[in-house]
Amino acid sequence: MMIAEEDLRRVKEATDIVAVVNEKVGLKRSSSRWIGLCPFHAEKTPSFSVNPALGVYHCFGCGASGDAISFLRETQGLTFVEAVERLAPRAGVELSAEDPEQAKARQRRAALLEAMERAVAWYHDRLLTAPDASTARSYLRSRGYDGEVVRRYRLGWAPAGWDQLCQALRLPDDLLQGSGLGYVDDKRRRSDVFRERVLFPILDHQGAAIGIGGRQLPGGRDPKYKNSPETPLYRKKEVLYGLSWAKENVMRHATAVLCEGYTDVIAFHQAGVASAVATCGTAATEDHVRRLKAFGATRLVLGYDADVAGQGAAERFHAWERSHDLDIRVVALPPGADPADVGRRDPAALQRAVEEAVPFLSFRLQRVWAVADLGTNEGRARAAQQAVTMIDQHPNPLVRDPYLMEVAARTRLDPSRLRDLTREGRPERATGALYQGPIRRRTIELPRPERAALWFAVNHPETVTSHLEEELFSHDVAIGAYRALTSSATFAEAHAGADEDVATLLASLANEPDTGRSRAASLGRAFDELGNPLAQDDEATAAALSERALDVIAELVRARATEIFTAARLLGQRPNLSATEGAAHTVAITFLQANLPLLSDRHRRAAALDQLVPWLVTHQRE
Ligand SMILES: [Zn+2]
Numbered sequence: 001m002m003i004a005e006e007d008l009r010r011v012k013e014a015t016d017i018v019a020v021v022n023e024k025v026g027l028k029r030s031s032s033r034w035i036g037l038c039p040f041h042a043e044k045t046p047s048f049s050v051n052p053a054l055g056v057y058h059c060f061g062c063g064a065s066g067d068a069i070s071f072l073r074e075t076q077g078l079t080f081v082e083a084v085e086r087l088a089p090r091a092g093v094e095l096s097a098e099d100p101e102q103a104k105a106r107q108r109r110a111a112l113l114e115a116m117e118r119a120v121a122w123y124h125d126r127l128l129t130a131p132d133a134s135t136a137r138s139y140l141r142s143r144g145y146d147g148e149v150v151r152r153y154r155l156g157w158a159p160a161g162w163d164q165l166c167q168a169l170r171l172p173d174d175l176l177q178g179s180g181l182g183y184v185d186d187k188r189r190r191s192d193v194f195r196e197r198v199l200f201p202i203l204d205h206q207g208a209a210i211g212i213g214g215r216q217l218p219g220g221r222d223p224k225y226k227n228s229p230e231t232p233l234y235r236k237k238e239v240l241y242g243l244s245w246a247k248e249n250v251m252r253h254a255t256a257v258l259c260e261g262y263t264d265v266i267a268f269h270q271a272g273v274a275s276a277v278a279t280c281g282t283a284a285t286e287d288h289v290r291r292l293k294a295f296g297a298t299r300l301v302l303g304y305d306a307d308v309a310g311q312g313a314a315e316r317f318h319a320w321e322r323s324h325d326l327d328i329r330v331v332a333l334p335p336g337a338d339p340a341d342v343g344r345r346d347p348a349a350l351q352r353a354v355e356e357a358v359p360f361l362s363f364r365l366q367r368v369w370a371v372a373d374l375g376t377n378e379g380r381a382r383a384a385q386q387a388v389t390m391i392d393q394h395p396n397p398l399v400r401d402p403y404l405m406e407v408a409a410r411t412r413l414d415p416s417r418l419r420d421l422t423r424e425g426r427p428e429r430a431t432g433a434l435y436q437g438p439i440r441r442r443t444i445e446l447p448r449p450e451r452a453a454l455w456f457a458v459n460h461p462e463t464v465t466s467h468l469e470e471e472l473f474s475h476d477v478a479i480g481a482y483r484a485l486t487s488s489a490t491f492a493e494a495h496a497g498a499d500e501d502v503a504t505l506l507a508s509l510a511n512e513p514d515t516g517r518s519r520a521a522s523l524g525r526a527f528d529e530l531g532n533p534l535a536q537d538d539e540a541t542a543a544a545l546s547e548r549a550l551d552v553i554a555e556l557v558r559a560r561a562t563e564i565f566t567a568a569r570l571l572g573q574r575p576n577l578s579a580t581e582g583a584a585h586t587v588a589i590t591f592l593q594a595n596l597p598l599l600s601d602r603h604r605r606a607a608a609l610d611q612l613v614p615w616l617v618t619h620q621r622e
Pocket residue numbers: 038039040041048059060061062063064
């Protein structure tokens with residue numbers, strides 16, 4: 001649905017950002033801000049700050065920033081609309097009616113989700129209590145799944161009869177079929193999709209059941225694994241099993257472990273690797289990668305033997321490394337072992353395998369060397385050819401080259417001969433731009449007085465309104481921020497309408513406790529004395545604040561004046577300076593020389609600024 005602009009404004013105004021953030025991050029009050037451990041990067045000392053008055057957060061560690069809506073989007077993986085819908089009721093705002101078509105789609109989705117939830121609960125109860133589930137229970141126990149695991153992952157049991165779930169839930173036909181739980185044949189008989197299987201509910205990232213994976217018992221009916229059919233809720237190209245449990249960890253460590261099945265995910269989670277997810281009955285797709293990227297993953301660790309997936313998969317992985325700026329690694333498990341076996345025997349070994357995961361290309365090359373016959377010329381040539389073919393699938397020449405050198409060294413072949421076998425040797429396939437390093441959130445470095453002036457404009461606008469002008473700034477982002485502030489009625493409006501750099505700057509300024517001291521020092525001090533936090537900027541009287549604001553503006557004026565002096569001096573050295581130009585410069589310099597010293601005199605400073613600022617504005621515009 002669309003959110004009406006007026007609704008959005010009211011939701012933003014009435015939302016208490018501290019309450020929203022506090023559900024995720026323990027915040028403590030520090031002066032007029034609230035501070036806590038950043039949910040977007042791993043840290044031990046807090047650098048995450050929330051300004052309740054202005055409605056924005058900023059992390060001084062990783063640069064994450066935004067408002068209540070972006071906080072929900074980034075920590076819960078919600079869309080913009082979902083985030084606003086989540087905030088509206090608690091802000092006491094009733095969103096305007098959506099159009100009937102959308103309302104119908106939403107109701108249908110809610111009904112399907114409810115059907116899934118009832119089915120999962122019913123199957124789970126069967127596994128825990130039904131006499132006919134005793135074989136399943138002992139099978140699960142033999143695989144190391146005790147009651148706690150069964151409850152935690154809400155495992156279920158589908159009994160053998162052909163319509164037991166249908167009988168129990170009595171869903172209308174369209175919900176039965178639409179949810180993929182059952183079907184109706186041409187004689188109008190209703191049947192269950194899952195029979196005689198141990199069930200693994202597949203949840204979306206918010207923990208709602210959207211599908212089911214079923215595993216046969218040993219000797220049970222084929223196939224071994226059977227998943228829900230595609231439904232409006234369940235799209236296997238996008239679904240990641242385990243994401244609701246893993247997302248927080250993925251976000252915190254920017255790493256996701258990708259496995260092949262539910263039992264692998266459970267094995268990783270039980271071994272303490274809480275960022276494991278699995279595709280459900282399909283190879284990893286770009287949609288899966290996008291989901292994980294949306295939760296901040298920059299490293300993807302493959303929790304299975306990726307080499308057996310074949311060449312096509314390898315090219316895809318390398319392409320994702322480039323297009324999604326991902327670092328793809330592979331866990332090296334003992335040959336033939338699956339994660340569930342390793343995890344059951346030695347959880348620490350599974351953890352270690354993730355920590356020691358090697359880059360995908362390096363993993364594949366190790367396989368080549370493991371079986372290569374380097375004792376003969378033919379064997380070395382064959383191994384080199386295989387290795388170079390693999391290396392050539394990597395899109396980044398800066399990565400390819402050191403690997404090629406390694407091949408040359410191992411096979412005692414001439415590196416330039418090997419390079420001829422790669423795309424460099426075939427210019428028609430060359431791939432243009434060089435690999436660009438990982439994208440980091442940018443921190444914007446501003447000249448100190450410009451940052452300080454903007455800090456006052458954000459936090460104490462009344463102190464700067466009479467003297468601050470756009471022409472006193474030199475940095476593009478500072479100018480953008482000043483324009484956003486002066487052309488908007490409220491800070492929220494300025495922040496929401498600004499481009500990314502300006503919005504980040506505004507949020508960080510709103511969360512800086514006070515200007516004139518370093519960010520780290522002021523945050524650190526606030527925390528040293530937690531319980532009795534410093535209230536530096538609150539305690540300062542209005543008069544003292546205004547004085548400091550004038551200091552900052554005076555500093556800006558001096559900076560601009562220095563530029564004018566320098567320009568004038570350079571101009572004065574020009575031999576062909578005309579008499580009029582010369583006179584104009586003499587006037588300018590005389591004016592500045594007369595007025596600048598007054599800035600150091602507390603009593604005459606305001607009057608001097610009244611002269612200097614309009615003069616500089618006119619001068620800059622000329
Ligand atoms: Zn952070």
